[in-house]
Amino acid sequence: MIMVTGATGQLASLVLDELARREVPALGATRTPAAHQRRLDLDDPATIDLAGVSTVVLVSAGYAEDDQVVARHRALLEAAARDGVEHVVYTSLTGAGDHLGFALAHRATERLLEASGLAWTVLRNGLYAELVGALLTWTPAGLRSAFGDGAVAAVARADLAAAAAVVAAAPAEHAGRTYDLVGEPVTAGDVAARLGVPLEGIGLGEYRAGLLADPALLPFQPPMLASIASSVRHGFLAATGPDLATLLGRPLTDPLEVAVATAAAMRPDRAA
Ligand SMILES: NC(=O)c1ccc[n+]([C@@H]2O[C@H](COP(=O)([O-])OP(=O)(O)OC[C@H]3O[C@@H](n4cnc5c(N)ncnc54)[C@H](OP(=O)(O)O)[C@@H]3O)[C@@H](O)[C@H]2O)c1
Numbered sequence: 001m002i003m004v005t006g007a008t009g010q011l012a013s014l015v016l017d018e019l020a021r022r023e024v025p026a027l028g029a030t031r032t033p034a035a036h037q038r039r040l041d042l043d044d045p046a047t048i049d050l051a052g053v054s055t056v057v058l059v060s061a062g063y064a065e066d067d068q069v070v071a072r073h074r075a076l077l078e079a080a081a082r083d084g085v086e087h088v089v090y091t092s093l094t095g096a097g098d099h100l101g102f103a104l105a106h107r108a109t110e111r112l113l114e115a116s117g118l119a120w121t122v123l124r125n126g127l128y129a130e131l132v133g134a135l136l137t138w139t140p141a142g143l144r145s146a147f148g149d150g151a152v153a154a155v156a157r158a159d160l161a162a163a164a165a166v167v168a169a170a171p172a173e174h175a176g177r178t179y180d181l182v183g184e185p186v187t188a189g190d191v192a193a194r195l196g197v198p199l200e201g202i203g204l205g206e207y208r209a210g211l212l213a214d215p216a217l218l219p220f221q222p223p224m225l226a227s228i229a230s231s232v233r234h235g236f237l238a239a240t241g242p243d244l245a246t247l248l249g250r251p252l253t254d255p256l257e258v259a260v261a262t263a264a265a266m267r268p269d270r271a272a
Helices: 010-021 066-083 095-099 103-114 129-134 157-169 188-195 204-212 221-233 243-248 255-265
Strands: 002-005 026-030 055-059 087-093 119-125 143-145 151-154 177-181 184-187 199-201
Touching: 002 010, 002 157, 010 026, 010 055, 010 157, 055 066, 055 157, 066 087, 066 103, 087 103, 087 157, 095 103, 095 221, 103 119, 119 157, 129 151, 129 255, 143 188, 151 255, 157 177, 157 243, 177 243, 184 188, 184 255, 188 199, 188 255, 204 221
Parallel strands: 002 026, 002 055, 055 087, 087 119, 119 177, 143 199
Antiparallel strands: 151 184
């Protein structure tokens, strides 16, 4: 049996949908389980029951400080070894993302995985095209961005989910492999041009000040978001690669379309 962690999350639910579409039996595990799901809270290791599970798709449980994220992933890997899981598929971060504030937790998890004695596959996911669209902010005049002219090899979340399903369905074929799953270069200017609105570029200092003044953000978020903008504008996230299309056996979903759709949905006069 395949278990997918974080089953209510956007990526994990797409992985489960994709496995169902392929008629591969899989179980969702989440902090808030429905009737057919298993409860799993990585902050509470006592809830981690992997009995009967052969393959775990460990969807990274980010959105916290590094030490907390690594502790979550460590708890899952220790339980996997204890409960006889054979293979763990981990959704990590593209190699080009090493300068991002949240890279450390991913690389530390990869090291834990390699040392675990389990069979493993690492899916080094690029930045979601949805995220790229969501990080452009609307002003009365148009879009604002701290990305400069930098491109992101952005990737539709659904393509990453499909790749995870391909690997989970036949894990032995992918044992010991690290795939770098990036898409095609998208710039803030591309999104603005497609939407037919002006783009205002702002510097990292102004962007960072705005993040630090935002009471809705948790303490880890301003440096995390600033590191994304800094990496993009310095060109670190632009490189493309063949792994995703090879795994999927088809062309990628156009990430510009996805980023544009996300930004358009957030336009104040159009958002619900
Ligand atoms: N590549 C990118 O651009 C990008 C962007 C944002 C995030 N990420 C990373 O990719 C992951 C999946 O992305 P997403 O878009 O699906 O995010 P999402 O919709 O916000 O989902 C967050 C995920 O974190 C899980 N989680 C949080 N705390 C947990 C805990 N204590 N125990 C178990 N699970 C926990 C949630 O599981 P429950 O079902 O239990 O709620 C859920 O699957 C994120 O968690 C983050 O690490 C990647």
